[in-house]
Amino acid sequence: MSVDVRLRAVEQADLEVFFEQEHDEEASARANFPSRPRERFMNHWRANILGDPDVLVRTVTVDGVTAGNIVSWTEESRRFLGYWLGREHWGKGVGTRALTLYLQEEKARPLHADPHKANTGSVRLLEKLGFRHAGTIVHDGEEHFMLILD
Secondary structure, eight states: OOOOEEEEOOOHHHHHHHHHHHTOHHHHHHHTOOOOOHHHHHHIIIIIITTOTTOEEEEEEETTEEEEEEEEEEETTEEEEEEEEOGGGTTTTHHHHHHHHHHHHOOOSSEEEOOBTTOHHHHHHHHHTTOEEEEEEEETTEEEEEEEEO
16 A cells, blocks of 8 residues: 655644654654653754754655654754654655655755664665665764765
8 A cells, every 4th residue: 555755844733743753652762862841842843953944854744644754954064864753654665755755855965864773674764775884873872873875
């Protein structure tokens, strides 16, 4: 069964979906990214993501419904990519299609991603899209792969 995956600008209502997705315990554990309290989450999104002209962020929709987000930003002169999809969209090709669309829009290369080593699904997805391994880094005592798309 085929699904219609699209990207669009982030709308205010999307933030509630993103907040709920970040509070999915399994997703948070796989990403090794602790969920934040509502006010901190919303302030971060409004100021650091939506309020930063350097950030390219898109809502991922599946059959017209908000499914997650993809974002890229510059940190210490390197361009990074991150994404979050609701668990109900895992393993269905949504990530592959959404990131393929996003990478057509985000032209910066090299593009870096640093998934948690145990997040095998994300690592495989990024590898499938051409990201190569460039070592490991440590965030809060946990190892993450450094992947680069040239």
